[in-house]
Amino acid sequence: MTGKNGNISRRRILRSVTAAAGLAAALPLGPAMAGLLLPTPRQGVGPFYPQTKPLDQDNDLTRVQGRSGRAEGRLIELMGRVFDSAGAAVPDARVEIWQANSQGRYDHLGDRRDVPLDANFQGFGHDITNAAGAYRFRTIEPAPYPASNSWMRPPHIHFAVLSPRYGRFVTQMYFAGNPLNAEDWLLNGISNPKARARLIAAIEPPAPELDPDASVVKFDIVLTPA
Ligand SMILES: [Fe+2]
Known part of the structure; x- marks a missing residue:
């Protein structure tokens, strides 16, 4: 299906399938459930946050x-949960992502x-x-993509999470196993290895109930007040 109505129905399918599969709810919380969760480290916005948001x-x-x-x-199905440091879910947060394409290019005037x-x-x-x-x-x-002549950035996805209580939280997610x-x-620059590991997500096999052609990547985010 194409056109406006097709896109709307596809979006509904995306969300309802997630709920039915229960995948996001099954994500591991990590070792800190008995106490405060280790916060997800913040990372800079970088130069390629969209100047103008796309219509879609x-x-x-x-x-x-x-x-x-x-x-x-x-293809990847990228999913996770947003928590506070006590392990409580953060509902109604706006999660934004932006990233380079399959050739390492951003759709941004600054990427020349x-x-x-x-x-x-x-x-x-x-x-x-x-x-x-x-x-x-x-x-x-x-x-x-090269950030300079001597610096190749590993594949990563930029995240911004906006919520009334925590404001704007920005970070980057990396893919486990990439030599870069x-x-x-x-x-x-994140010196604590456990904190650094919070930003590195595994590429898991496809979940057939979602899409047999899409790898699954799970990335949970633990917010703390700025
Ligand atoms: Fe980037």
């Missing part, structure tokens, strides 16, 4: 409203490298956490 800014970044094609790249854009990739999207604090996106794995992670000074 839903939680499926692999399709752009009005176009029939699908974004290039390895000679690397193609993907017209079918919606490089920014948002979701609202449900009563369990769960969010979900469908997107692609971004490629690495070890050389990235932004990631390794």
Whole structure:
């Protein structure tokens, strides 16, 4: 289906399938459930937060409203929950993501490298956490890109979480197993290894009830007041 109505119905399917599968609710909380959870480290916004938000800014970044094609790249179902440090879910938070495409290019005027854009990739999207604090996106794995002549950024997805109690929380999520992670000074600027590990998410096999072609990536976020 294409067109406005098709996109709306697809969005509804995205959300209801999540609830039925119960995947987001099954996410591990980590070892700290007995006490306060280790907060997710903050990271800078970086230069590529959209100057102008796209017209289509839903939680499926692999399709752009009005176009029939699908974004290039390895599909991922990206999901997780937002908690406070006591382990309570944070509902009704606005979770935004923005990222490079499958060639490492941002749809941003500041990214002037000679690397193609993907017209079918919606490089920014948002979701609202449900009563369990769960969010979900469908997107692609971004490629690495050079931030300077001597610095290759590992694949990462930028996150901003906006909520009345915690304001605007910004960080970046990295992919486990990528060799560039070890050389990235932004990631390794987090000196506590357990805190650093909070930003690194595993790429898990597809969940057939969601999409047999999309890897699953789970990324929980623990907020603390700024
Ligand atoms: Fe980036």
